[in-house]
Each structure stands twice: as C-alpha cells, then as structure tokens.
Amino acid sequence: MAERVAVVGAGTMGSGIAQSAAACGFEVALVDVSEEALERGMRSVRANLERRVERGRISSEERDGVLGRISTFTSLESCAGASLVIEAVVEDIGVKREVFRTLERVVGEEAVLATNTSSLSVAEISATTRRPERVVGMHFFNPAPVMRLVEVVRGPRSGEEALARAEEAARRMGKTPVRVSDTPGFIVNRVARPFYLEALRLAETGESPARIDASLRERGFRMGPLELADLIGQDVNLAVSESLFRRYYCHPRFRPSHLQRSMFEAGLLGRKTGRGFYAYGPNGRAQQEEDARPSPEIALRVISCVVNEAFFALEEGVASAGDIDRAMQLGANYPKGPFAWAEELGARQILDTLDSLHRLRGEAYLAAPALRDRAAG
Incomplete structure (x- = not known):
C-alpha cells in the first residue's frame, strides 16, 4: 500500500x-x-x-x-x-x-x-x-x-x-x-520584503511606478515590484509587511508603506479590483502610459536593499548563503539570488549605496555587519 x-x-x-x-x-x-x-x-x-x-x-x-x-x-x-x-x-x-x-x-x-x-x-x-x-x-x-x-x-x-x-x-x-x-518570514517572505518596500518608498517620493517596474525588469526580474504587488493584491502584500514589522519589533527596515495603506483603504487593490498602481482593462492587462525608461540607479537601490536583508538573514543563521540564493530563485522567481547579485554588482558598490541612503534617510538603510565585512575584503 x-x-x-x-x-x-x-x-x-x-x-x-x-x-x-x-x-x-x-x-x-x-x-x-x-x-x-x-x-x-x-x-x-x-x-x-x-x-x-x-x-x-x-x-x-x-x-x-x-x-x-x-x-x-x-x-x-x-x-x-x-x-x-x-x-x-x-x-x-x-x-x-x-x-x-x-x-x-x-x-x-x-x-x-x-x-x-x-x-x-x-x-x-x-x-x-x-x-x-x-x-x-x-x-x-x-x-x-x-x-x-x-x-x-x-x-x-x-x-x-x-x-x-x-x-x-x-x-x-x-x-x-x-x-x-x-524566524519571521523564514527566507523568502523576509528577503523579498525590501523588493516591495524600497519600490514603495521610491513611489512615495514621486518616482513613476512604471519606471520603477521597468528598471527591475531590465535587470532580469519577470515583473517589477509594484506590478507584482498589484497581481498579489495590495491588501495581501500590505498584510505580510505589517506582520513582519510587528514581529521584528518595528525595525525601520520593515516599516510598511503609508502609500500602500492608503491604497488599501481606498480599495485600490490591484488587478482584482481593476486598479492599483495601474488601471486594468477587461483582459487584465495593465494600461501603462507613464514614462517607463529604466533607471540603473533605481534598480541598484532596490537590489541593494534585498542583498542587505539577505546578509542580515545569513548573520542570524536563518539559512546558508547558497540556500538563501536557491530559495529566492525558486520561491520568488528572482533571476539570481542576493549573494549572486552581491558578486555581480560588488559588495562595495552595494554598501556605498546603503551608506549614502542611511545618511540621508536613516535606520531603514543600516548595512548588515556581514555585508560591511564582505565589502572590506
């Protein structure tokens, strides 16, 4: 039997x-x-x-x-x-x-x-x-x-x-x-959180959603973070962010987006309601009319935050670097894992990006000590 x-x-x-x-x-x-x-x-x-x-x-x-x-x-x-x-x-x-x-x-x-x-x-x-x-x-x-x-x-x-x-x-x-x-979020839900949160921070400062998404697709992601949040549902995406924020004792790295909260309250949940960051026609396709020219700086900023969270997870013994990379590729459909991104982009460039944002915008961009060690050599 x-x-x-x-x-x-x-x-x-x-x-x-x-x-x-x-x-x-x-x-x-x-x-x-x-x-x-x-x-x-x-x-x-x-x-x-x-x-x-x-x-x-x-x-x-x-x-x-x-x-x-x-x-x-x-x-x-x-x-x-x-x-x-x-x-x-x-x-x-x-x-x-x-x-x-x-x-x-x-x-x-x-x-x-x-x-x-x-x-x-x-x-x-x-x-x-x-x-x-x-x-x-x-x-x-x-x-x-x-x-x-x-x-x-x-x-x-x-x-x-x-x-x-x-x-x-x-x-x-x-x-x-x-x-x-x-640990809260295990690997995928935790390490993927900055993919959404950093894109939302950029949108809060007036950056075009279409340009944000195009910038990440240019680096090999199947979908940009904001169109992906529209697909998942802004309500579902927000709930995960708020849960992780509470479970990490309100650390600024996990602070949810007030823009996403406002969209949730207004019923702009994405594809399932016909409108989120984009408007959706009867065929479910997004009507993207904004400037969608990719920006290498936007992609670097978002990827740097993802890599940083992966280094924090590694430090805390959540999983090995190889398993974190494997999980992000298989569970989130990333084109490569965060440690592979660190190799490609260079730990020094990622650290410099985070340190610059940290000086301007505070603790949400605090670099993981393990990333700082990697950049030092």
Missing part, C-alpha cells in the same frame, strides 16, 4: 499540496470541516489536472490516478494512519494550535506533524503538543503544484528525524527543500 499523507485544509494551498502529494504516488486524505470547501478544493485539483492533460503534460490515465489517490473527509480522525500530516488552515494561531492538539490524539506516535504557515511561529504552534520534536514547518509556495520550493522550518524543539522526513517527502513531491530556522 502507498504511504499515506493527510492535508488539513482544502483551500488554495491545501488542495494544491494534496495534488502535489497524490501526483507522486502518496495516498492523500484531504480534510476540511466544510463539505463545500472540499468540493471547491477538488474542483480546483480537477481543473489543474485537466489543463495539464490538454497541454500534453500528463495522460488522462495519469489524471485519473491522481484523482483516485485523493479522498476527502470532514473529520480529523481520518488522519489516523498518516505518516505525515500537513496543516494548511487559516493563518490564525488559535485555530492552528487546536488542530495540532487534536491531531496529536489521532495520529500514530511516529507521524510527523507539519504546518504550512507562512507567517506564524513553529515554536508557538508546537508548544501546544506533547511531542514538539515531531512538529516542523513545510512552507509551500502558491501555486503548490507548480512552485518547486518548500521551506522546511526548524523550530527550536524540532527533531532531526522529523526534519529529514519532511525534506524527503518534499523531494518525493518533486520539490526542492531548503532548511530554514524559525
């Missing part, structure tokens, strides 16, 4: 994780308290698989095999017998802790319990369990069937065996696991 994985939560992430697990041969129990949510989740899985059939990526027999390996349930009791349970419920610490308390009564002693949280502490989630050594983070990226990165999060009491089994499960799903310590 195939190994059994349970996924708790049938929303966008949960159904995507269930599809990823079933596609590589796991028997999957997809669990949600709502029958309606389970029906929506399975519709999403079927639609995703049907598109893959239409594009010739899988056969109709393979599609049917994946669907046949997913069973749906409304009770956590169905997680009994699973060797791995991945929780993907709402980002509410109280809800997650209650799920884990119940799971521990249901599953076997050897089962690994993983949370797909993107913003909460694995330590706080695991504190409600009797055996926190088997609790880890497995942060998948959206859309889960497509994105290759899984951040495997090591809580302060996570055991090596649980971490290794989570990594192996991720590999079986065709993912690249990157081990990361239990």
Whole structure:
C-alpha cells in the first residue's frame, strides 16, 4: 500500500499540496470541516489536472490516478494512519494550535506533524503538543503544484528525524527543500520584503511606478515590484509587511508603506479590483502610459536593499548563503539570488549605496555587519 499523507485544509494551498502529494504516488486524505470547501478544493485539483492533460503534460490515465489517490473527509480522525500530516488552515494561531492538539490524539506516535504557515511561529504552534520534536514547518509556495520550493522550518524543539522526513517527502513531491530556522518570514517572505518596500518608498517620493517596474525588469526580474504587488493584491502584500514589522519589533527596515495603506483603504487593490498602481482593462492587462525608461540607479537601490536583508538573514543563521540564493530563485522567481547579485554588482558598490541612503534617510538603510565585512575584503 502507498504511504499515506493527510492535508488539513482544502483551500488554495491545501488542495494544491494534496495534488502535489497524490501526483507522486502518496495516498492523500484531504480534510476540511466544510463539505463545500472540499468540493471547491477538488474542483480546483480537477481543473489543474485537466489543463495539464490538454497541454500534453500528463495522460488522462495519469489524471485519473491522481484523482483516485485523493479522498476527502470532514473529520480529523481520518488522519489516523498518516505518516505525515500537513496543516494548511487559516493563518490564525488559535485555530492552528487546536488542530495540532487534536491531531496529536489521532495520529500514530511516529507521524510527523507539519504546518504550512507562512507567517506564524513553529515554536508557538508546537508548544501546544506533547511531542514538539515531531512538529516542523513545510512552507509551500502558491501555486503548490507548480512552485518547486518548500521551506522546511526548524523550530527550536524540532527533531532531526522529523526534519529529514519532511525534506524527503518534499523531494518525493518533486520539490526542492531548503532548511530554514524559525524566524519571521523564514527566507523568502523576509528577503523579498525590501523588493516591495524600497519600490514603495521610491513611489512615495514621486518616482513613476512604471519606471520603477521597468528598471527591475531590465535587470532580469519577470515583473517589477509594484506590478507584482498589484497581481498579489495590495491588501495581501500590505498584510505580510505589517506582520513582519510587528514581529521584528518595528525595525525601520520593515516599516510598511503609508502609500500602500492608503491604497488599501481606498480599495485600490490591484488587478482584482481593476486598479492599483495601474488601471486594468477587461483582459487584465495593465494600461501603462507613464514614462517607463529604466533607471540603473533605481534598480541598484532596490537590489541593494534585498542583498542587505539577505546578509542580515545569513548573520542570524536563518539559512546558508547558497540556500538563501536557491530559495529566492525558486520561491520568488528572482533571476539570481542576493549573494549572486552581491558578486555581480560588488559588495562595495552595494554598501556605498546603503551608506549614502542611511545618511540621508536613516535606520531603514543600516548595512548588515556581514555585508560591511564582505565589502572590506
């Protein structure tokens, strides 16, 4: 019999994780308290698989095999017998802790319990369990069937065996696991934050959004930061920034944008409302009529802030330089990782850019000591 994985939560992430697990041969129990949510989740899985059939990526027999390996349930009791349970419920610490308390009564002693949280502490989630050594983070990226990165999060009491089994499960799903310590934002959400925040600071000072975005696309990014925030949703992007700002005790590096807050309050959320930094036509395309000539100075400023945050993460032991680069390429679709940018642009040039901004604009641009050491030689 195939190994059994349970996924708790049938929303966008949960159904995507269930599809990823079933596609590589796991028997999957997809669990949600709502029958309606389970029906929506399975519709999403079927639609995703049907598109893959239409594009010739899988056969109709393979599609049917994946669907046949997913069973749906409304009770956590169905997680009994699973060797791995991945929780993907709402980002509410109280809800997650209650799920884990119940799971521990249901599953076997050897089962690994993983949370797909993107913003909460694995330590706080695991504190409600009797055996926190088997609790880890497995942060998948959206859309889960497509994105290759899984951040495997090591809580302060996570055991090596649980971490290794989570990594192996991720590999079986065709993912690249990157081990990361239990710090706010892990790697990707933290290191990517300056990509948005620095672009927003530039927009607040009157720089053209189209020019900001064109400057980053010129350096190989698939989308500029402001058009990407429009795609994600200004409300979602702002919520991540505000969460990280609180969890880093209001450090100026993470200070959210008052411009983005105003856009959120005005309902200018991006593509989903038809207007954000750009206006969107019925086809969803942005109407960019502003000056879009790229600026090397804008690109250097934004990339310098991203590189700086990566050096802070490295200093704090969040992950290795290689894993940070890998995570940013796989999880954020960056053309290269921040340490590769440091090599290409030169640590000295990046440090000079930050020091100049620090003198003019304050602590948001304080350079990481490790970056200063790298620039010194």
